[in-house]
Amino acid sequence: MRITNRMMTNNMLSNINKNKLNMTNLEQQYTSGKKIQRPSDDPIVTVRALKLRTNVSELKQYYEKNIPDAMSWMDVTESALKTINEILREMNTYCNQGSSDTLTASDRSSIVQNLKQMKEQIYQEGNTNYAGRYVFTGFKTDSSLVFQEDTKNLTYSIKENFTGKDLGVIEKVKGDYSLEDLDDPDLDLSVLPKKENSYRLQLSYDNLDVEDMESIQYFKRTADGELLEQPPFTNINRVSVSDENAYWPMDNEINFIPETGELIFGKDAYEEFRTAEKITIDYNKSNFLKGDLKPEHYFDCVVTDTLKPELEPIEYKKEGKQEIQYEINYNQKLTINTEGSEAISHKIGREIDDIINSVEMVENTEKMIAKVKERLQDTNLSQEDREGYERMLEQLDIQLTYGKDIMQKAFSRGISLTHQEQDRVNVAVADLGSRYVRLELTENRLSSQMVDFKELMSKNEDADVVETFIKFTAAQSIYNASLSAASRVVQSTLLDFL
Numbered sequence: 001m002r003i004t005n006r007m008m009t010n011n012m013l014s015n016i017n018k019n020k021l022n023m024t025n026l027e028q029q030y031t032s033g034k035k036i037q038r039p040s041d042d043p044i045v046t047v048r049a050l051k052l053r054t055n056v057s058e059l060k061q062y063y064e065k066n067i068p069d070a071m072s073w074m075d076v077t078e079s080a081l082k083t084i085n086e087i088l089r090e091m092n093t094y095c096n097q098g099s100s101d102t103l104t105a106s107d108r109s110s111i112v113q114n115l116k117q118m119k120e121q122i123y124q125e126g127n128t129n130y131a132g133r134y135v136f137t138g139f140k141t142d143s144s145l146v147f148q149e150d151t152k153n154l155t156y157s158i159k160e161n162f163t164g165k166d167l168g169v170i171e172k173v174k175g176d177y178s179l180e181d182l183d184d185p186d187l188d189l190s191v192l193p194k195k196e197n198s199y200r201l202q203l204s205y206d207n208l209d210v211e212d213m214e215s216i217q218y219f220k221r222t223a224d225g226e227l228l229e230q231p232p233f234t235n236i237n238r239v240s241v242s243d244e245n246a247y248w249p250m251d252n253e254i255n256f257i258p259e260t261g262e263l264i265f266g267k268d269a270y271e272e273f274r275t276a277e278k279i280t281i282d283y284n285k286s287n288f289l290k291g292d293l294k295p296e297h298y299f300d301c302v303v304t305d306t307l308k309p310e311l312e313p314i315e316y317k318k319e320g321k322q323e324i325q326y327e328i329n330y331n332q333k334l335t336i337n338t339e340g341s342e343a344i345s346h347k348i349g350r351e352i353d354d355i356i357n358s359v360e361m362v363e364n365t366e367k368m369i370a371k372v373k374e375r376l377q378d379t380n381l382s383q384e385d386r387e388g389y390e391r392m393l394e395q396l397d398i399q400l401t402y403g404k405d406i407m408q409k410a411f412s413r414g415i416s417l418t419h420q421e422q423d424r425v426n427v428a429v430a431d432l433g434s435r436y437v438r439l440e441l442t443e444n445r446l447s448s449q450m451v452d453f454k455e456l457m458s459k460n461e462d463a464d465v466v467e468t469f470i471k472f473t474a475a476q477s478i479y480n481a482s483l484s485a486a487s488r489v490v491q492s493t494l495l496d497f498l
Contacts, residue, residue: 012486019482023475052457059453062329063446067439070326070336074436077135077338078429080128084343085425087118087125091348092418094118098355098411105366108359108407115414119352120291126340136340137297138322145297145340151288153307158283159300160204164276167265170200170354171409172247173361173402177368177395193399195406198247199270201279204298204346206261206353209284210238213256216263219278227277233269261350293349298341328442334435343428351410351417358407365400372396 094111097103103111126136126145133141175193215232222228233254239246241259248264249255255264263281265273273279285295286306295301296316303314318341325333372393376386 012482016479016482016486019475019479023472023479027472052453056450056453056457058330059446059450062327063443063450066326067328067443067446070328070334070439071436071443073130073135073336074432074439076128076130077336078432078436080125080135081338081343081425081429081432084122084125085422085429087122088348088418088422088425091115091118091352092415092422095355095411095414095418098359099408099415105363108362112356112359115352115355119349122344122348123291123293126293126344135337136344138337138339139324140296140322141324143294143296145294145344147288147290147292147294149290152286153305154288155209155284155286155304155306156295157302157304158205158285158295160281160283162201162279162281164274164279166279167199167201167270167274169197170247171195171406172198173399173406174244174248176361176365176399176403177392193395193402195402196248199265199267201263201265201273201281202350203261203263203281203283204350205285205292205295206259206350207285207287208258208261209286210258213238213258213281213283216254217280217282218273218276220275221277230276233272235269260353293340293344293346297339298346328439329446332442334439334442336435338428338432343425345421345424347417348421351414355407355410355414358403358410362400362403362407365396365403369393369396369400 094114098108098111123146127148128135134144135141136145137143172195173193174196175191177193213236215234215236217232218230219227220230235252236254236256237249239255239257241257246255246257246264249266249269251266251268253266254269256262257264296303296318298318299316300318301316303316305311322337322339323335324337325335328334372389375381376389376393381389
């Protein structure tokens with residue numbers, strides 16, 4: 001085959017260009033630190049790089065955003081629960097002091113004031129929020145757990161469920177006196193005050209709408225275990241708390257006391273309901289005070305705004321848990337929230353109200369005794385009036401003895417209830433803690449995965465600097481050699497041989 005000068009020149013230029021291209025590629029790898037500069041350089045490396053970068057991006061989302069956000073939410077929740085637990089511990093201490101029979105009037109007043117403040121603080125802890133979202137209200141993160149101001153325009157139709165075990169026995173003084181009785185000329189002093197038991201079911205709210213308590217629906221189980229709906233109980237009387245028989249209904253009747261939110265059962269009614277598997281009570285409440293728990297977070301209810309009658313009522317259903325879940329890893333979700341109903345109950349507030357009422361009863365009796373003693377010091381009293389006041393004083397002493405006993409038992413119930421509420425809070429804290437540990441384990445695993453994936457990504461994309469430099473030096477030498485060879489080839493022409 002005949003080799004022409006043009007063929008030699010073309011081959012020479014082609015080889016020089018190849019060597020220069022190789023040197024340029026190595027120079028780009030060396031300066032950029034990457035194996036490829038464009039997808040066409042190596043499609044396999046490109047595809048693998050895209051997958052690894054996607055994985056690293058997702059891991060960053062979990063590791064740098066989702067998990068820290070979840071941890072912050074849970075830290076805020078845990079802090080609030082621990083505060084509630086500490087308040088309950090202090091309340092338990094005060095109830096222990098209150099159960100003592102050596103309390104002075106100032107001691108009782110101090111304890112009651114402290115208990116009031118602690119009750120308010122417990123419920124205010126329920127309004128704890130993280131980044132503008134309330135942490136104890138389930139999906140309704142824009143709604144506080146308690147009312148932040150007095151609210152009178154909202155009417156709640158509440159459905160509250162109990163069991164027969166929720167019926168309790170309380171003691172009340174029957175035939176007690178009030179300050180107004182001191183000036184009643186027709187007062188019958190022959191009837192001695194006495195302490196009697198009452199059967200009570202306490203609703204979660206007081207100061208209820210009087211007209212709403214028509215019937216009570218309840219269910220019992222048959223011998224076969226079947227749950228059967230019973231005929232509605234309708235023998236209900238609406239009575240005022242000031243009624244002398246408010247806490248002693250007829251045997252087959254129930255007294256509804258709207259001011260205190262209590263249902264007082266007669267003996268036969270109590271026997272009927274104490275074995276009930278489920279008791280459903282519907283009632284209305286319109287006036288809420290600052291610090292009251294919002295019903296929608298605890299019960300099935302319907303809310304009507306009296307200031308906006310054109311709006312449709314809002315219905316809330318309390319079904320199952322409202323779990324806010326964060327995705328913390330591939331196809332792995334974690335519940336980060338604790339609902340207020342799991343840790344904060346109405347019972348603690350209602351029990352404090354009972355303690356306050358019992359203390360006020362003792363204080364009122366002591367005031368009456370002091371008033372009677374003051375009147376007995378009047379030297380102008382007739383013998384008949386003096387004998388009447390002395391008889392009243394004897395009965396007030398009996399009333400005071402009963403009142404103190406009831407007060408001490410109220411404080412004792414407070415001790416038991418604060419222990420129960422602490423157990424409830426501790427369970428919530430333990431559940432939160434177990435989820436937090438899972439979150440930490442996932443965070444540690446993601447940290448390791450981040451290192452592994454970045455290492456894989458580096459191996460796939462990054463050039464070996466030392467090896468690349470060696471190859472670049474070799475390519476540069478080859479390129480220079482090709483230039484040197486080419487210079488010799490192109491120097492000889494046909495004229496050199498003529």
